[in-house]
Amino acid sequence: MQPFYQLYSQLEPELQEEIEKNATIKTFTTGDIIIRTGQYVKSTMLILEGMVKVFRENEEGDEFLMYYIKPGEACALSLVCASKMEASKIMAKAVEDTTILMVPIQLMDEWMANYKSWYYFVLETYRNRFEELLVLIDHVAFRNMDERLQFYLNRHSEVNQTKKINISHQQIADELNSSREVISRLLKKMEQRGLVSLHRNYIEML
Amino acid sequence: MQPFYQLYSQLEPELQEEIEKNATIKTFTTGDIIIRTGQYVKSTMLILEGMVKVFRENEEGDEFLMYYIKPGEACALSLVCASKMEASKIMAKAVEDTTILMVPIQLMDEWMANYKSWYYFVLETYRNRFEELLVLIDHVAFRNMDERLQFYLNRHSEVNQTKKINISHQQIADELNSSREVISRLLKKMEQRGLVSLHRNYIEML
């Protein structure tokens, strides 16, 4: 695991000390739900290791994938929700064994005033998530399912640094809010066009 | 027009003075484009009067409505983009005659450090837009066009405080990224269910 000071090197040393002094470390194993929709957010979360997927849920419990959070990044929504002690509007799941620094929210305001690097970090986190949401909106607004599927696979491949995507058609369908049959059909077409090769429980990007 | 200090009463008086001293006022008439996609953002914008619609555009120039900005609110994206002198990722249009305070971005950092109310204002603006985007994503991800249309009409009605919506079917179709015929069809159904009454160039909510 990369050490904290290296992952968050943009934070000034005094702030890094502050964080290490006040934060607690939580670990999650693959599949664990880190925060549920509606749960109260009491901490800001900084990812140290692993990988987190962030979902938006509807009333029926369908899970729509929004974005990934990687080591060195913070959960933008934990930054907002935490500052107001609000209920989480999203659900976050560990997709690998994941280590997270939990920072009590009371410190956020203080740091914001005293550490310029914290303020920049928070703004930058917001900015990045905001832009990711814009791209996501583009896709659901302007694209058909075949393009969205390709985007999904590419992103998965990039984020996990591998051409081999270990995932079932069912799970893809859930995260794109489609159905298994539709995804299988589209994947088959992609295979015929030579874009992927399909196997049980994994897809290979070509 | 409500005076500045009343619209932005959450900002501390010293900051209000700073703003009034440094800002320039720009006026736009109905239909004017306030900022185009790709244009460089050099100022933060605070709405004083009127109404602004914010769109996301695709390569073909289709315009997808994201949200409204009302007096007393700031453009969240002008806050982010401006801080980095980046190209705008959205297009904003005046839907009424609109007056906007333009604040040079150099001052943002300074204010952020010196005025707690500014920092809260920026964070709050982000938070609100973020949540609006989440709701928007819910709609395009989980809802069919009929529900999205109803949401569109309700929001329009609320934002403009009127049951009479002056808009053509074509424009609704554009902003929902659908087609005129589909919208006409769905509106007809809504009329048959007694939800609206249709007229040339306006729709009445019942």
Add this chain to the structure above:
DNA sequence: TTAAGCTCGTAACTAATGTCACCGATTTAT
């Protein structure tokens, strides 16, 4: 080892949405 439960393929059908063609009515520009 046997049953249950995933996983994926596929065909047939339905539903939702988009497209094309055409119409008459109204408004706007010249």
Add this chain to the structure above:
DNA sequence: ATAAATCGGTGACATTAGTTACGAGCTTAA
């Protein structure tokens, strides 16, 4: 005044996506 453009209604059809149904192979747990 006349032509051009906008507006909306509508039927026919195409495309995309979702649903139902079923089968066959693999994995897991009792």
